[in-house]
Amino acid sequence: MDNKGVLVCGEIAEGKLAPITIELLGVGRKLADELGEELSALLMGSKTGGLGQEAIAYGADKVYVAEDSLLDNYNSDAYTQVAANLCLKVLPSIMLLGHTDVGCDLAPRLNGRLGGGLAMDCLALSVDPATKLLVSTRPVFGGNAHAGMISKSARPQMATLRLKIVPPAERNDSRQGEVIPVEGKIDPSALKVKVVDRIKEEVEGVKLEDAEVVVSGGRGIGSAQNFEMLWELARVLGGTVGATRPACDDGWAPMTLQVGQTGKVVSPKLYIAVALSGAIQHIAGCLGSKYIVAINKDNEANIFSVAHFGIVADHKEILPALTAKFKELLSA
Amino acid sequence: MNIIVCVKQVLDPEIPPAKFKIDPEAKQVIPPPGVPPVISLFDERAVEAACRLKDKQGGTITVISLGPEKASEVVKHAIAMGADEGYVLQDEAFENLDSFGIAYVLGKAIQKIGGYDLVLCGRQSADWGNSQVGSILAEILGIPVITLAGDIEAVDKKLRVKRIVRDGYEVLEAPMPSLVTVSNEIGLPRLPAGVRIMIAARKQVPVWKAQDIGAESSQLDKANAHTEVTSLSVPTRKTECEIVTGDTPGQAAENLAAKLAELL
Numbered sequence: 176m177d178n179k180g181v182l183v184c185g186e187i188a189e190g191k192l193a194p195i196t197i198e199l200l201g202v203g204r205k206l207a208d209e210l211g212e213e214l215s216a217l218l219m220g221s222k223t224g225g226l227g228q229e230a231i232a233y234g235a236d237k238v239y240v241a242e243d244s245l246l247d248n249y250n251s252d253a254y255t256q257v258a259a260n261l262c263l264k265v266l267p268s269i270m271l272l273g274h275t276d277v278g279c280d281l282a283p284r285l286n287g288r289l290g291g292g293l294a295m296d297c298l299a300l301s302v303d304p305a306t307k308l309l310v311s312t313r314p315v316f317g318g319n320a321h322a323g324m325i326s327k328s329a330r331p332q333m334a335t336l337r338l339k340i341v342p343p344a345e346r347n348d349s350r351q352g353e354v355i356p357v358e359g360k361i362d363p364s365a366l367k368v369k370v371v372d373r374i375k376e377e378v379e380g381v382k383l384e385d386a387e388v389v390v391s392g393g394r395g396i397g398s399a400q401n402f403e404m405l406w407e408l409a410r411v412l413g414g415t416v417g418a419t420r421p422a423c424d425d426g427w428a429p430m431t432l433q434v435g436q437t438g439k440v441v442s443p444k445l446y447i448a449v450a451l452s453g454a455i456q457h458i459a460g461c462l463g464s465k466y467i468v469a470i471n472k473d474n475e476a477n478i479f480s481v482a483h484f485g486i487v488a489d490h491k492e493i494l495p496a497l498t499a500k501f502k503e504l505l506s507a
Numbered sequence: 508m509n510i511i512v513c514v515k516q517v518l519d520p521e522i523p524p525a526k527f528k529i530d531p532e533a534k535q536v537i538p539p540p541g542v543p544p545v546i547s548l549f550d551e552r553a554v555e556a557a558c559r560l561k562d563k564q565g566g567t568i569t570v571i572s573l574g575p576e577k578a579s580e581v582v583k584h585a586i587a588m589g590a591d592e593g594y595v596l597q598d599e600a601f602e603n604l605d606s607f608g609i610a611y612v613l614g615k616a617i618q619k620i621g622g623y624d625l626v627l628c629g630r631q632s633a634d635w636g637n638s639q640v641g642s643i644l645a646e647i648l649g650i651p652v653i654t655l656a657g658d659i660e661a662v663d664k665k666l667r668v669k670r671i672v673r674d675g676y677e678v679l680e681a682p683m684p685s686l687v688t689v690s691n692e693i694g695l696p697r698l699p700a701g702v703r704i705m706i707a708a709r710k711q712v713p714v715w716k717a718q719d720i721g722a723e724s725s726q727l728d729k730a731n732a733h734t735e736v737t738s739l740s741v742p743t744r745k746t747e748c749e750i751v752t753g754d755t756p757g758q759a760a761e762n763l764a765a766k767l768a769e770l771l
Contacts, residue, residue: 252651276672280654283639287610287646292733295631295638310737315635316536317520319527322635323738328731367651368685371667372678384673388771412771420521424695436520436633437548437691445771455527456520456548456633466770468763469748477523482748486763492756493763500764 178330180213181206182267184258185230186277187220194343195273197233199336201344202300203271204234206309209302215239215265217357219257221247231352233344239265241357245366248373249277252366255284261357262289267331269309271300274335282335292326293333300334309334317436317459339442381415383432388414389443391434391461392422393451395471395490399427404491405449408498411505417441417461419451435460450490453478470494508566508661508683510557511620512590512627513613513644514550516574516581517634519543527741534739536634546581549629551588553689555696556659557627558589564661566624567591571616573601573609579712587699587707594620598717600727607733608726610643615720617648624683625666630655630690645686653679657692 183203186193200216207214215237216230227238239261245253258281262270270285272278274296286293294311298321301310308325309332315322326332383389390409392402405416418428420435434441436456442463449470451457458481461467469482472489479485486493519542526539538544546554557568568590572578575597582593596616604612617626626648628641645652657676658669666685670677671692681687699707717727725731751766753759 251653279638280642283642283654284646284652286639286733287643290607290733293606293637293639294734296636315739316518316527317633317636319524320529320536320739320741322534322736324734325737326734329733367682368653369680370677371680374675374678376675430692430694433691445767453523454521455524458524466767467746468767474750477525479748479750480524481746483746484763484766485748485750486752486756486759487750488756488759493760496757496760497764500761501768504764504768 178266178268180215180265180267181210181269181271182262182265182331183214183216183235184270184272184278184281185216185218186273186275187218187223187226190224192226192229192233193273193275195275195336195338196230197343198338198341199271199273200230200233200235202336202341204344206269206300206302210268210307212268213237215267217241217258217261219246219254227354231354232346232348232350234350236352238352238354239357240354243361245361245363248370249280250366250370251280251284252368253361254281255288256361256365257357258285259288260359262331270331270333272333272335274337278335282333286333289331290329291331291333292329294324295335297334297336298340300336308332314459317456318462319455319459378431381413383415383417383434383439383441386415386441387443388412388445388447389417389434389441389461389464390414390447390449391417391419391451392428392449393419393457394421394425395450396422396427402427404494408447408494408501411498411501412445414443414445419454419457448478448482449494451478452476453481508560508564508624509622510560510566510568510625510627511617511623512550512553512557512568512570512585513640514554514570514572514581514585515547515629515632516544516572516578517547517632519545520548520633529739529741531739534736544577544580546584547629547633549631549633549689549691551696552691552693553627553629554585554588554590556656556689556693558697560625560659560661561589569593569620571596571613571620573612576714582712583707583710584699586710587703588697589703593710593712595712595714596720597714598722600717600722600724603729604727605732605734606637606639606643610640610647611726612720612722613640613644614647615722616715619715619720626650626684626686628686628688630688641686641688648686651681651685652687653681653685654688655690656687657690659687659689
């Protein structure tokens with residue numbers, strides 16, 4: 176096996192290194208040091224400016240920079256082509272990507288093309304001291320279990336890392352490294368999928384994924400109208416509303432607010448779960464919350480098994496008083 | 508328009524956590540007794556996407572499922588929703604395959620069926636969720652792939668796909684045939700009508716073995732697996748739930764607010 180070194184597939188967002196890339200450089204540095212090998216990074220974009228140097232400051236020994244107008248925005252075919260060609264040249268032992276819009280698409284495609292071994296949405300990455308293999312820990316069954324995965328012989332050993340799992344790498348501008356331009360043009364005949372349009376959707380208030388407080392409701396809320404009570408509490412707390420799959424299926428809340436395995440995974444400071452039982456697929460979406468609060472009239476409801484605080488009562492008797500008290504406390 | 512949809516039968520993700528049990532030695536989940544497995548949620552959306560295209564364009568939908576013979580249940584569910592034909596891919600050699608092995612078997616079955624304009628998969632399975640079979644399958648078939656579709660249209664012999672991204676969506680155009688993985692944003696799957704359920708119940712779902720699709724044993728050899736699971740555990744949560752009380756529900760609510768306000 177000739178594959179050597181750790182390669183981070185970086186992302187550029189609005190002219191800067193994306194936060195996940197800085198996180199990956201930190202993890203990649205650690206893995207590379209444990210292996211006694213090099214850490215390299217790949218940056219793709221139409222203009223990469225001084226970002227190569229910046230990646231070095233964050234820990235890379237070598238940065239491969241691919242500049243092409245076709246790489247301006249993420250294009251699956253173009254990015255796959257460039258990254259696959261580079262991997263065939265550099266032959267990394269480990270390749271790390273972010274579990275982002277880009278990584279979720281690019282990693283499995285690259286893996287399919289390179290014949291590597293890929294673990295998606297990883298929560299931890301380490302090197303087994305005995306075998307020197309990458310051990311990737313990832314959630315399975317909607318996060319109800321964790322699986323450790325390895326690739327004995329397939330290379331590269333690939334992983335996408337979930338956002339904000341590790342702290343960003345420390346910047347050290349005195350670090351030395353090499354920025355290497357990637358040679359070769361993109362073969363336009365291999366670009367089969369055309370990007371026709373990109374639409375940014377504006378959301379009212381705070382985005383579910385970014386909210387510090389999420390007030391979620393389940394089928395026990397009873398109606399779309401009753402969801403208004405959750406909105407009131409969310410507004411007082413500067414947060415937003417989430418919902419379970421059944422509540423979304425019933426049209427009480429828009430699909431974009433669905434929390435769970437089939438919806439969004441959120442990790443706010445405070446997650447208030449109202450009148451929802453806590454199916455494994457829902458809990459999978461909120462387990463990362465700092466504090467989980469359950470309000471349910473059924474004291475046997477599963478949500479209490481993951482909650483830090485709970486009230487056993489009908490939510491209709493609780494929410495108005497809770498909202499009023501928060502209003503009083505937060506304005507004081 | 509001829510569509511092939513890959514579906515998987517999985518443990519019902521709507522079970523309560525208390526029923527979720529694993530065998531850490533075997534690195535397997537122990538299915539709770541009395542809870543029937545279901546079609547993986549995203550795969551059901553993929554069937555829905557196929558049905559919508561068929562409603563508009565006509566054509567056929569063929570469903571394949573790699574799994575035990577019992578997986579004919581999810582194939583029949585898809586037929587009840589509107590699919591025309593279905594096959595189960597079952598063989599001892601197909602058990603516990605990694606993503607490459609699964610994609611290889613699906614690819615062999617798809618090549619046997621042939622004549623397709625579109626292959627659909629769910630964006631990930633609801634159980635192991637490896638989230639890569641669709642993309643590997645597209646590489647094997649040598650066709651373009653679009654992941655995380657929230658809507659699929661066929662316009663002028665081309666596919667127009669809305670790909671869901673974090674802050675909105677992209678509109679992508681792909682030639683046919685292509686492979687598309689479907690996300691839940693596509694919307695709710697239809698409830699099968701009674702008459703379709705009858706049709707599905709009577710439908711024969713042939714079982715294809717390795718030799719029926721020409722799957723080579725060297726490709727299915729576990730020694731050549733690209734990935735393997737080395738451990739399976741249920742994360743321990745040290746949460747003690749503090750039940751907040753009060754003389755009245757209103758008082759309990761106020762006590763809770765006071766506690767939380769300190770933490771925020």
